[in-house]
Amino acid sequence: MTAKRWFIFILSILAGAGLGLYYGWVISPVEYIDTIPSTLRADYKADYSLMVAEVFESEKDVEAAVRRLALLGSEPPAAIASAALEFARQNGYAPADIQLLQDLTLALQVWQP
Amino acid sequence: MNDHRGPWFILTGLLLGIGIGIGIAWGMPQAQPVDTSPASLRYDFKDEYRYMIAAAYAISGDLGRAQARLATLNESDPVQSLGEQAQRMLAQNSSIERVRILANLSEAIQSQPQATPSPQGGADSPSPVTPLNEASPTLELPTATPTPEPIEATADSRFTPTPTDTPFPTLPPLPTATLRPTRTATSTPGAPFTLVNQSTACDPQQPGLLKVNLQNALGQPAPGQELVITWFGGEEHFFTGFKNEISPGYADFTLASGIEYALSLSEGQTRITGLIAPSCTGEDGKPYLGSILLEFRQP
Numbered sequence: 001m002t003a004k005r006w007f008i009f010i011l012s013i014l015a016g017a018g019l020g021l022y023y024g025w026v027i028s029p030v031e032y033i034d035t036i037p038s039t040l041r042a043d044y045k046a047d048y049s050l051m052v053a054e055v056f057e058s059e060k061d062v063e064a065a066v067r068r069l070a071l072l073g074s075e076p077p078a079a080i081a082s083a084a085l086e087f088a089r090q091n092g093y094a095p096a097d098i099q100l101l102q103d104l105t106l107a108l109q110v111w112q113p
Numbered sequence: 114m115n116d117h118r119g120p121w122f123i124l125t126g127l128l129l130g131i132g133i134g135i136g137i138a139w140g141m142p143q144a145q146p147v148d149t150s151p152a153s154l155r156y157d158f159k160d161e162y163r164y165m166i167a168a169a170y171a172i173s174g175d176l177g178r179a180q181a182r183l184a185t186l187n188e189s190d191p192v193q194s195l196g197e198q199a200q201r202m203l204a205q206n207s208s209i210e211r212v213r214i215l216a217n218l219s220e221a222i223q224s225q226p227q228a229t230p231s232p233q234g235g236a237d238s239p240s241p242v243t244p245l246n247e248a249s250p251t252l253e254l255p256t257a258t259p260t261p262e263p264i265e266a267t268a269d270s271r272f273t274p275t276p277t278d279t280p281f282p283t284l285p286p287l288p289t290a291t292l293r294p295t296r297t298a299t300s301t302p303g304a305p306f307t308l309v310n311q312s313t314a315c316d317p318q319q320p321g322l323l324k325v326n327l328q329n330a331l332g333q334p335a336p337g338q339e340l341v342i343t344w345f346g347g348e349e350h351f352f353t354g355f356k357n358e359i360s361p362g363y364a365d366f367t368l369a370s371g372i373e374y375a376l377s378l379s380e381g382q383t384r385i386t387g388l389i390a391p392s393c394t395g396e397d398g399k400p401y402l403g404s405i406l407l408e409f410r411q412p
Contacts, residue, residue: 005122012126013133020134030139032146034155037162041148044185048162051169051182058172071161 038073042087045072049084050097053104062111065104078108152187159186160198164211167195167218176221195219196355209350213339216352220337223354223361304330305379306338306409314404315393321402323374323388327353327362330411334362341381342366344374370402378409 024030032039037048049069056065069077085101093101146153151162163186170179183191199215306327323342327335336354343349353364368374368390377384391403 016127016130024138
């Protein structure tokens with residue numbers, strides 16, 4: 001096999017690897033199952049936090065809100081709510097929703113376990 | 114290698130490369146998945162997520178938002194999922210109030226007009242309009258961030274479609290702030306149900322069932338109604354609307370032999386006592402428990 005053919009052969013392997021990676025990462029990526037909430041994408045986390053805020057607005061039960069937000073990770077609940085609030089502000093959530101998240105964040109910041 | 118074998122070595126190289134590429138893409142160990150969707154959550158977390166959707170709906174009455182959120186779970190039949198979760202919660206002795214929250218959402222979904230678009234599609238279908246970014250154009254958002262570029266929504270990214278160049282772009286503000294639907298009126302308000310028919314049946318395939326069918330004043334099935342069955346030393350709560358394949362107004366309960374039950378509904382305003390599973394005889398001469406059929410209707 002000549003050097004030219006070896007070069008083309010290696011080039012074709014690289015091209016094939018590129019195609020394979022594109023297929024495996026873009027066209028048919030690995031689908032995760034049985035994940036935990038802390039791996040949710042930021043918008044879903046923000047929406048979950050908003051749900052907690054909606055319920056909190058009615059119940060005024062900080063401990064229940066803390067327990068629910070704990071699903072989203074080991075960070076302090078106030079930090080989780082604050083991140084959701086920041087996300088909501090940056091992404092044009094309705095003022096009423098931002099207010100809900102703000103109320104929740106404030107309540108969590110002054111909450112003493 | 115013979116140089117006169119032709120270009121097959123190129124194909125060989127390509128196939129080899131494709132195999133290596135896919136192997137790397139699918140086989141590369143990842144410490145932890147990131148940026149997942151609610152659809153991939155473990156079932157217990159999904160239950161919690163679904164419960165929070167129902168709880169938020171119970172507060173806001175925003176059915177459109179609740180349905181859009183349910184759609185992120187990518188389940189073929191969200192109502193059935195709500196029903197199954199309610200049954201699990203009942204089996205785990207969760208409070209009736211928590212179960213009722215799920216039942217109310219299930220009822221609202223089933224009782225909405227058929228013309229209302231239902232976001233059942235999940236990740237592979239066009240996304241429903243999600244009123245999360247329902248900023249009114251007449252209101253100035255209290256934010257200093259520049260207005261996001263309008264981009265096309267995708268199903269899996271209801272709130273923030275994720276193209277590759279920006280981490281969290283958002284949907285453009287919706288043209289009106291009135292998209293949030295009002296709470297859907299249930300089909301079964303008001304008057305207590307009255308018994309219109311009581312009968313027994315012998316079906317060896319379904320022995321010992323108390324089958325209850327509820328209809329509202331219009332003769333339509335009434336989902337989401339709480340039924341309380343009591344017997345000496347016990348009490349169970351169950352709901353209509355969780356066996357949609359039979360009827361949205363249907364519910365059943367398994368009766369034990371020789372025990373007298375009482376069924377109450379409409380918050381105790383309607384009560385049927387003396388319910389004992391009848392005895393039937395099979396073709397082989399063996400006895401089995403028959404079923405009781407109760408039909409209720411609102412006047």
